[in-house]
Amino acid sequence: VRFAGMTDTGKAAQEADVSGGGPLVVLENVNKYFGELHVLKDIDLTIHRGEVVVVIGPSGGGKSTLCRTINRLEPIDDGTIRIDGQPLPEDGKELAQLRADVGMVFQSFNLFAHKTILQNVTLGPTKVKKTPAAEAEKYAMELLERVGIASQAEKYPAQLSGGQQQRAAIARALAMRPKVMLFDEPTSALDPEMIKEVLDVMTNLAAEGMTMVVVTHEMGFARASANKVVFMADGQIVEENTPEEFFTNARSDRAKDFLSKIL
Numbered sequence: 001v002r003f004a005g006m007t008d009t010g011k012a013a014q015e016a017d018v019s020g021g022g023p024l025v026v027l028e029n030v031n032k033y034f035g036e037l038h039v040l041k042d043i044d045l046t047i048h049r050g051e052v053v054v055v056i057g058p059s060g061g062g063k064s065t066l067c068r069t070i071n072r073l074e075p076i077d078d079g080t081i082r083i084d085g086q087p088l089p090e091d092g093k094e095l096a097q098l099r100a101d102v103g104m105v106f107q108s109f110n111l112f113a114h115k116t117i118l119q120n121v122t123l124g125p126t127k128v129k130k131t132p133a134a135e136a137e138k139y140a141m142e143l144l145e146r147v148g149i150a151s152q153a154e155k156y157p158a159q160l161s162g163g164q165q166q167r168a169a170i171a172r173a174l175a176m177r178p179k180v181m182l183f184d185e186p187t188s189a190l191d192p193e194m195i196k197e198v199l200d201v202m203t204n205l206a207a208e209g210m211t212m213v214v215v216t217h218e219m220g221f222a223r224a225s226a227n228k229v230v231f232m233a234d235g236q237i238v239e240e241n242t243p244e245e246f247f248t249n250a251r252s253d254r255a256k257d258f259l260s261k262i263l
């Protein structure tokens, strides 16, 4: 299966020229407050087509908020965010389309408990994109096959393991044929033995050229799949570098201190 939004620029192809895909998501001077709390401070970040950006940093640093601003689950107070050159829409049909273009996978799988796995995956395409049911089901089954849980299609979320539920959540996001996928600590709620099966799905997506923003503490994934590591703390991007440079040669004391605690 080739996913919509994929390009031929996997990590290997990009090593020569990471910007080869052209900018897809561009944040400029983004600022966000929760009341008095300044949670995003002058964020400038460009995510190129086919690029995998891993965001790491201490808890409370603004990583989740950053992800949530990109599909406008959180409005911003200042600056601009553009996807494919277009500023984020504020409401209406355009906002629904944006949410389709920007797939999101959360730590808590957020599946609909009273719908089957297959229904969870077909719901967005049939309701939001008006895809005919048969076509939506066909693509959903391809995606469930792809994430390794086609045999679970008729079950309800509670009947699946955490790893299977998270893979269903990934399939659900992919069903909308997103241009970019955001993962916010997708393996943090999983038992250790289930982490790999989810990371494997993400690794394959990355290798096939999906544009991805991944908040994670899984440094193995970052080293293997990231084109760029963004280190965030206190609402700022403190460092942005290749994984090779970041893990062997972090520049800031903040990043060195963080790495010494997690590695």
Ligand code: ADP
Binding pocket: 034, 037, 039, 057, 058, 059, 060, 061, 062, 063, 064, 065, 066
């Ligand atoms: P991270 O994902 O890096 O742990 P978050 O983006 O979740 O960081 O949080 C950044 C800061 O914003 C934290 O201080 C957090 O408590 C605060 N925060 C997050 N969401 C809200 C909210 N809805 N209302 C108020 N404060 C929030």
Ligand code: MG
Binding pocket: 063, 064, 065, 184, 185
């Ligand atoms: Mg978070």
